Amino acid sequence: MKPTRQAIALSVGAVVLVFAVLAARPELGGRVGDALEVLGGASRPWLTVAFAAFLAAFLCTVAAWRAAFASAGARIPPFQAAARLAVGSLVNSFAPAKLGDAVKIALWSRAIDSPGRLWTAGGAYAALTATRSLTLASVVVVASVTGAVPLWPVFLLVGGAACVALAATASTRIRRHPRLATLLAGIAALVRNPRALAAVVTWTAGMQLARVAGTVAAALALGLPHPLLAALVILPALDLAGAIPLTPGSIGIGSGAVAVALASRGIGTPQALAVGLAIQGVETLVSVSCGSLGVAYLVEPSPRVSRAVSRVAVVGGSACLAAVVGLVVSALV
Numbered sequence: 525m526k527p528t529r530q531a532i533a534l535s536v537g538a539v540v541l542v543f544a545v546l547a548a549r550p551e552l553g554g555r556v557g558d559a560l561e562v563l564g565g566a567s568r569p570w571l572t573v574a575f576a577a578f579l580a581a582f583l584c585t586v587a588a589w590r591a592a593f594a595s596a597g598a599r600i601p602p603f604q605a606a607a608r609l610a611v612g613s614l615v616n617s618f619a620p621a622k623l624g625d626a627v628k629i630a631l632w633s634r635a636i637d638s639p640g641r642l643w644t645a646g647g648a649y650a651a652l653t654a655t656r657s658l659t660l661a662s663v664v665v666v667a668s669v670t671g672a673v674p675l676w677p678v679f680l681l682v683g684g685a686a687c688v689a690l691a692a693t694a695s696t697r698i699r700r701h702p703r704l705a706t707l708l709a710g711i712a713a714l715v716r717n718p719r720a721l722a723a724v725v726t727w728t729a730g731m732q733l734a735r736v737a738g739t740v741a742a743a744l745a746l747g748l749p750h751p752l753l754a755a756l757v758i759l760p761a762l763d764l765a766g767a768i769p770l771t772p773g774s775i776g777i778g779s780g781a782v783a784v785a786l787a788s789r790g791i792g793t794p795q796a797l798a799v800g801l802a803i804q805g806v807e808t809l810v811s812v813s814c815g816s817l818g819v820a821y822l823v824e825p826s827p828r829v830s831r832a833v834s835r836v837a838v839v840g841g842s843a844c845l846a847a848v849v850g851l852v853v854s855a856l857v
Contacts, residue, residue, distance in 0.1 A: 563746070563798040570745035571806065577738030578810045581731045585609065588652060588727035589632065595713045595720035596648045598635035607818035608632055614815020617808050625649070631822075640706035647710020654688035655724050657681040659732045660763055667756035673785075677760060689715065735759060742802045746795060754786065758803065761785035 586606045593600065600608070608631040616624030633645035661681035668675040691708055714721055736755050743751035743758075765781040782800030783793060791799075 563801055565746075566798070566802060567745040570741045571802065574738045574741035574745065574803070574806045575810060577734050577741055578807055579814075581734035581738065582610070582613070582810055582814060584727045584731035584734055588655070588724045588731065589628075591720050591723035591727065592648045592652050592655075592714050593632055593635065593645070595717040596636060596644050596710050597638060597713075598632065598645075598648075600632070600635045603821060604635075605632075606814070607821040610811070610814035610818030611822065613811040614818065617811045617815070640703060643703050643706035644710040644713075647707045647712075648714065649710075650688050650691075650707075651711045651714040652724065652728075654685040655728045656731075657685045659725070659728045660760065661685075662729075663732055663736070663756060664760055667753075667760070670753055670756065673757055673760060732759075738806065739803060742799060742806065746799050746802060748786075748791065748795065748799060754789070754791070754799070757785045757789060758782050758799065762803065 583606070586602070586609050589609060590600060590602070590605045609628055611631065612624040612626075612628030614624070615627045616622060629645045629649050630642065632648075633642045636644050638644060658681065661678045664673060664678050664681065665675070667673040668678070688711060691711060693712070714724065736752075736759065739755035739758050740751045743754045748754045761781040761784070780797075780800070782803065783796040786796035786799065787793060
């Protein structure tokens, strides 16, 4: 799936804007340099813990997707499921406008053996998004109790999930449109299956807890005070930045959102930017590593080359890509 010209232009424009701001405001560029210097002193063991936690979050997401799509009639083995989700995450790391999510839906829809399977997969994806909004709302509630963040985002998150639930019970007049009916059926399939819904909620909650643990580890790696409170501030900021994917992998936007959120808690700009860069770097490393392995798992061997040689070449190339990314991250950190 190729990005549209509009998406590419928007992405390039956003990146150019970032560099223009840095060029126009030398002190801001200096703060980024200070942030990289702070990042260089981060604790490697805690960053390793952060990587493991975000990897666990990815695996929980895989389990949630399997449960949701099983309710829609898809039966995907665990390794296939992980590979398909990882490829989409890899695309999200390098493409704007969340094109990787479209890749995920397209890959997972292949396991649905029914007419309009792409629309059914879109409905399952909408249900998963609503569930994630509810679990994120619970994180915001906890953070608001501590005074770390305001409570109003909860109403937006819960309202969005409620709209998805209402769509599942839409009137028959709306359901007369065949594609829309198929989309709503994908949502309703999960809502009407209590066992699958419970599994999706459980795994999605596990994903959020793993992300909290990873963010706490990143905060500890950079010596932030009150790392748990910092994590409760950072996660909503990152999700907000991810909802506006103007740049590939939300580069620059995510770390900026984290810096603004932490600045409201009295954290200095260099340290706040360093935390944002560290979290985005670890998440990208997880996506690229898993995505490379996912490509190696899903790719079909060429008929002109023996199966063994083709698999060795693909796995070797993926390993090299993962190694290069690891070296780059090591050089930065």
